[in-house]
Amino acid sequence: MIKKRRTNRYTEVYAIAQYISMSAHKARRVIDQIRGRSYAETLIILELMPYRACYPILKLVYSAAANANHNMRFNEANLIISKAEVNEGNTVKKLKPRARGRGYPIKRPTCHITIVLKDLDVEEEYLDSFAFEDKYIHKK
Known part of the structure; x- marks a missing residue:
């Protein structure tokens, strides 16, 4: 299955x-608490929240920021969390041995987490370039 991501490849990194x-x-x-916040504020929130879900999300936010810095040369001070979503993954099913040879099913749920970062400065420049083109080039 091919996954299609509808992101602006010039202003967003995921x-x-x-x-x-x-x-x-x-x-x-946890994701609902960080959606729409700045990168620095997100790091503070994730480090101080007492939930087990914070650690993998914190690692993912670090990874997205590293992608933004390395691949697109974005400044980390201008990044915001533009999109954050959690989808259900496969359920890992196991049998736990119990008394008298019985087995009880154990279901371990999994999830897929997506974080999209947007650079505000680059987005303004990108949108201004289209406004310039629409105003002067496509005018009849």
């Missing part, structure tokens, strides 16, 4: 973590 061994509901509780 990172994806797949098959994180955690319920999507528990990860969404």
Whole structure:
């Protein structure tokens, strides 16, 4: 299956973590707190929240910022979390041995987390370039 991402490749950078061994509901509780915030504010929030879901999300935000810095030369001070989503992954099913030869099913949910960072300065320049083109080039 081909995954299509609708992001602006000039102003946005993303990172994806797949098959994180955690319920999507528990990860969404943390993701809802950081959506739309700046990169620095997000790091502070994730380090101080007491949930187990914070650590993989913190690693993912670091990874997305590293992608932005290395691939696109974005400044980390201008980054914001433009999109953050959590989707359910596969459920890992196991059998736990119990008394008298029985087995009880154990279900371990997984989730996929996507973080999209946007650089505000680059976005303004990018949109201004289109406004310039629309105003002067396409005018009849």
